Amino acid sequence: MPLAGLTLMIAAELVGSSPVPSRPWTDEIVYGIIIEKFFDADPSNNVMKARFGKDRAKYEGGFWGGDLAGIRAKLDEVADLGVTAILIYPVMRNDENPVGKFLPTGYRPRDYESVDRNFGDVAAVRSVVDAAHDRGLKVILDMPITLPGFEHPFLGDPGRKSWFGPKSEYGVPRWKAENPEVADYLIGVCKRWKERSGCDGMRIDSAHLQPMSFWKRFVAELKAAPPRPDFVILPELTVDPRQIGGFIREAGFDGAYDFSALRCREVFGRGEDVAQLAFAGREAHQFYPDPRAMMAPIDNYEKAFVDFANGPKAARTKLALAYILTLDRVPLLYAGNELGIAFTEVGGAFPPGRRDSSFLRDVKALIALRRREPALIRGDYTELAARDGVFAYLRTAGEERILVVLNGSDRPRDYSRPIAGRPWKSLRLDDLQAGGLAKMAGDELPLRAEAFGARIVKVR
Structure with missing residues (x-):
């Protein structure tokens, strides 16, 4: 195809479909997608798999085949669950080399402006967003802007030494966002992703590593940036609930993760005292501006509830899902929760016979119940x-x-x-x-x- 024709085709793709009609963040039910293990619909982009696959047992992490085309291919099944939004883990280009035994998993950004070649390209991101919108699903993109990757070119630029603070616990220095030039850069990155992807919100990784002054500016400018003002910004804050509440109030975030809800892992997964959930509930109502705007999972990024739980695993997992789907929080289900499984192989959430799963039917019924009953979404x-x-x-x-x-x-x-x-x-x-x-x-x-x-x- 001539270059001019290709340019016009990409431009047409980036125009996109109409956004999902506005609805409160507190009405959402979110489905979390970790791209690298979700589904592989394009084997031609399995760069890391080809490079490291034969030695996979030596490493933790890694992009083993999942891609944006895989998300696009499975959107009908995701929408059929009844969820209303998808959270897509980082899409941008990552480091390509191991750090010790660890391979990149999305949180070592090397180039914020490009999509990782294991996943696709910018047009593929826009295609997923538009297809999700066509199904009534909002899309939240994960933006790891607090830390660069080890291979980010600015780390080796003598003129940008003042752009970085001390090393973090992950071995790489944090962006020094109190520097106005750094703030301009990071906010500009997110504005551009907002506009060209058409996404409905952003998740911010490890937001507690940057100062409040930066987040106040970040939230104000991202909300004002085109194409839409009803844009959700959700930080990950691994600090105590009192501090989380302060971040939300001062910066103007729409909510945040409620990691206190993860106590259901110990309570429903291992039979510990239910008083832990009572404590978490009182803590939430004491410190969070609106508990209903907090997002509650039963998994964390690294370990699934079902792996953590004692037997009977299926019953305990379904009970934990009933908890977050009836609680005054925004429920976050990770891929695999709907089947009561954990998986490490790409595509594991879509086994043969998935649609015949009685567990899946029960989870879909719980999701439908939440959506049908206003008291479960907005009630006291x-x-x-x-x-x-x-x-x-x-x-x-x-x-x-x-x-x-x-x-x-x-x-x-x-x-x-x-x-x-x-x-x-x-x-x-x-x-x-x-x-x-x-x-x-x-x-x-x-x-x-x-x-x-x-x-x-x-x-x-």
């Missing part, structure tokens, strides 16, 4: 019980009340306490999972949650 939260393995809470929106009873113990538990000042006997309970009546008004029958089970009922 009231803790009711946290003892003997049972964690119970009420979600309330106007006259609508939903009772959630989660049983983290290995035996059935009964629940029969007054709700909102009304005696248990007077309540009618409608089962929001199985359908039908869970308890008639005038009946003393308790609500029973089976071992590692959840009950979600509407209170009338």
Whole structure:
């Protein structure tokens, strides 16, 4: 194709489709995609796999084949889950050499302006965003702008020594964003990605490594930059909740990760005291400006809940998902959560027979329930019980009340306490999972949650 024709074709691709209609960040259900292990739809770009694959056992990390074309290929299945947004881990060009036993996994940016050649190109990013928008999905891009990669060319530039602070715990110096030139550079990078990708928001890795003065400017300028003002900016802040709350208030972030919710790993995964969840809930309501704007996962980047949990793994994982899908947070499901699996091989979230999975059907039903019931998205939260393995809470929106009873113990538990000042006997309970009546008004029958089970009922 002549160069002029190719230029016009790429320009046309970058115009893109219409963005998803505006909706509050707190209404979202997010699906996290780690590109390198999600799905390989283009074997021609498996550069790292070809270079290091034969010695893979020697290394941790690495781009083993997943790519942007793979995300594009599986968007129908992602949308079919009922999630409303996808979080895509870093797309930009990374270092290409190991650091000891560690290969790059997206957080060693070598060139912020280019897409890593293992993943595709800028047009592929825009294609994914547009295709997601066509399915009603918002797209959040992960931007690792607090630290450069070891191979970033500015590190070797004598004229830019003042651009870097001391070495971080990862062995590379942080960007010195209090330097106005550095701030200009990093904000410019993100503005350009916002415009050319058409994304709906950005996740900021390790935001606590940069000063508040920078983040105030960053948030103000990114929100004002084209193409749309309803742009979500979410920091990762691995500090205590009090400090996280301060970051959100002062900088104007839309929310942040709520790592306190990860205590469900110990509680539902290993049978520790449910009082930990009660403490996390009180902490959230004390320190976060709006707990409903905080994003709650059951996995972290490095280890899946199902790998962490004792048996029965499937039941414990489903219980943890019921927790984040009924809590007053924005739920974050990582690829594989919907099947109750962890995977290391590319494409592991799409095994043969995926659509026949009963676990998948149950998770889709939980997601649909959250989307159907306003009290689960926007409702107030009231803790009711946290003892003997049972964690119970009420979600309330106007006259609508939903009772959630989660049983983290290995035996059935009964629940029969007054709700909102009304005696248990007077309540009618409608089962929001199985359908039908869970308890008639005038009946003393308790609500029973089976071992590692959840009950979600509407209170009338």
